[in-house]
Amino acid sequence: MLSVADAFAITQQHRLHLPAETVSLTSALGRVLRQTIRADRDFPPFNRVAMDGIAIRFTDFANGQRTFPVVGMQRAGQPQQTLSQANSCLEIMTGAMLSIGADTVIRYEDVTITDGQATIEIEDVQPGQHVHRQATDRRSGDELLSAGRLIGPAELAVAASVGQTELSVTSLPRVALISTGDELVDVSETPLPHQIRRSNTYLLQAALASLGVTATLHHIVDDETILADRLSAILRENDLLILSGGVSAGKADFVPDVLARLGVKKHFHKIEQRPGKPLWFGTSADGKTVFGLPGNPVSTVLCAYRYVMPYLRTSLGLPPAPVRYARLTTSFTFRPELTYFLPVRVSSEPDGHSVAHPLPGSGSADFANLLDVNAFMELPAKASVFNAGEVFPVWPTW
Numbered sequence: 123m124l125s126v127a128d129a130f131a132i133t134q135q136h137r138l139h140l141p142a143e144t145v146s147l148t149s150a151l152g153r154v155l156r157q158t159i160r161a162d163r164d165f166p167p168f169n170r171v172a173m174d175g176i177a178i179r180f181t182d183f184a185n186g187q188r189t190f191p192v193v194g195m196q197r198a199g200q201p202q203q204t205l206s207q208a209n210s211c212l213e214i215m216t217g218a219m220l221s222i223g224a225d226t227v228i229r230y231e232d233v234t235i236t237d238g239q240a241t242i243e244i245e246d247v248q249p250g251q252h253v254h255r256q257a258t259d260r261r262s263g264d265e266l267l268s269a270g271r272l273i274g275p276a277e278l279a280v281a282a283s284v285g286q287t288e289l290s291v292t293s294l295p296r297v298a299l300i301s302t303g304d305e306l307v308d309v310s311e312t313p314l315p316h317q318i319r320r321s322n323t324y325l326l327q328a329a330l331a332s333l334g335v336t337a338t339l340h341h342i343v344d345d346e347t348i349l350a351d352r353l354s355a356i357l358r359e360n361d362l363l364i365l366s367g368g369v370s371a372g373k374a375d376f377v378p379d380v381l382a383r384l385g386v387k388k389h390f391h392k393i394e395q396r397p398g399k400p401l402w403f404g405t406s407a408d409g410k411t412v413f414g415l416p417g418n419p420v421s422t423v424l425c426a427y428r429y430v431m432p433y434l435r436t437s438l439g440l441p442p443a444p445v446r447y448a449r450l451t452t453s454f455t456f457r458p459e460l461t462y463f464l465p466v467r468v469s470s471e472p473d474g475h476s477v478a479h480p481l482p483g484s485g486s487a488d489f490a491n492l493l494d495v496n497a498f499m500e501l502p503a504k505a506s507v508f509n510a511g512e513v514f515p516v517w518p519t520w
């Protein structure tokens with residue numbers, strides 16, 4: 123059987139090939155940039171006044187002058203003015219271009235203006251103060267953003283400032299989320315004693331939404347022919363299929379056989395891990411990907427966050443999320459030679475460390491336990507006893 127690391131690597135070798143598309147700036151939030159964005163001007167593009175007050179020549183102040191006739195006003199949005207008379211000042215506003223001939227700004231709070239004369243009330247004045255010099259932050263032509271960047275509020279603001287009305291982003295995959303199982307009924311139905319309402323696909327849909335990916339929901343009963351027909355149609359219409367259930371050893375677990383019949387090449391089935399051991403992964407010749415997630419809800423979640431979400435991230439062109447670590451708060455024993463993904467609650471301690479409090483729950487069907495869980499801690503297969511204070515990787519969920 124495959125190790126977690128090998129299974130993960132195999133999924134990453136078969137990323138989706140998603141073309142770039144152009145979207146308007148205002149609809150680019152949460153998308154992944156596919157182009158380089160450069161500064162079209164210096165940042166800031168001129169010597170920008172940073173405080174409302176008066177603009178003077180520092181040498182006048184250095185020569186002992188404290189009272190200056192006010193000869194004009196330079197506001198933000200006005201073309202640059204000139205402080206032409208020596209020993210005078212201009213009133214000047216935040217966001218204005220520093221006037222030619224002036225080099226230093228004194229805040230209104232530090233000045234008294236009476237009868238057109240501004241008197242500086244402070245002695246601590248630095249040459250060039252309260253001026254945000256041209257090109258301090260970035261130079262014209264500098265690379266501001268590069269491909270593979272998740273577009274958030276700061277990226278949008280920077281793109282807007284350089285005149286990008288549109289952005290090239292990775293197109294979103296068409297994703298189908300498919301629950302399988304005769305025992306599963308719709309949320310709106312009242313289950314009979316032998317039935318349950320399906321929940322996995324709603325969780326998956328919500329998880330995908332955090333990457334800006336939308337998905338259609340489907341349900342298929344445990345009938346080999348129906349499963350083959352429906353999956354064949356869903357495969358035609360989608361780039362990525364995420365199934366839940368039907369991948370284990372039961373008499374109604376038809377998913378692996380049906381996918382093989384439909385020409386989806388299996389890359390692996392089963393990983394040395396718990397939960398989620400029966401995970402199935404394959405691709406078709408025309409570039410479609412199928413994850414067959416084990417149906418037990420906690421297995422579904424673990425496989426989604428350990429394999430599917432990282433797969434989507436890199437397929438979209440994002441760099442892999444950095445691995446996070448936490449310190450186990452309580453010793454935990456797990457004997458089978460499998461990587462154990464322990465449900466935990468991760469929190470931050472006052473000393474800055476992350477700690478993980480084990481919440482094992484009652485097994486991979488205990489999805490109510492997920493209400494308290496916010497990560498899975500990856501405990502290596504080769505050990506059995508994991509001591510309080512030891513540090514292991516954690517995979518955050520929500």
Ligand SMILES: Nc1nc2c(c(=O)[nH]1)N[C@H]1C(S)=C(S)[C@@H](COP(=O)(O)OP(=O)(O)OC[C@H]3O[C@@H](n4cnc5c(N)ncnc54)[C@H](O)[C@@H]3O)O[C@H]1N2
Nearest residue numbers: 301303320321322323367368369370371375416417418421
């Ligand atoms: N003899 C063996 N039996 C099982 C093995 C095994 O290796 N040998 N593996 C166990 C493990 S581990 C898991 S996990 C499950 C995986 O089962 P399947 O992927 O075949 O899933 P199902 O049999 O269809 O369902 C399992 C369980 O999950 C519930 N389920 C399924 N879909 C949903 C949904 N959308 N929402 C909520 N709950 C769902 C389903 O009702 C079942 O209770 O197999 C073990 N057995």
Ligand code: MOO
Nearest residue numbers: 397398418421486
């Ligand atoms: O994934 Mo199974 O649920 O290991 O228990």
Ligand SMILES: [Mg+2]
Nearest residue numbers: 368370372375
């Ligand atoms: Mg089964």
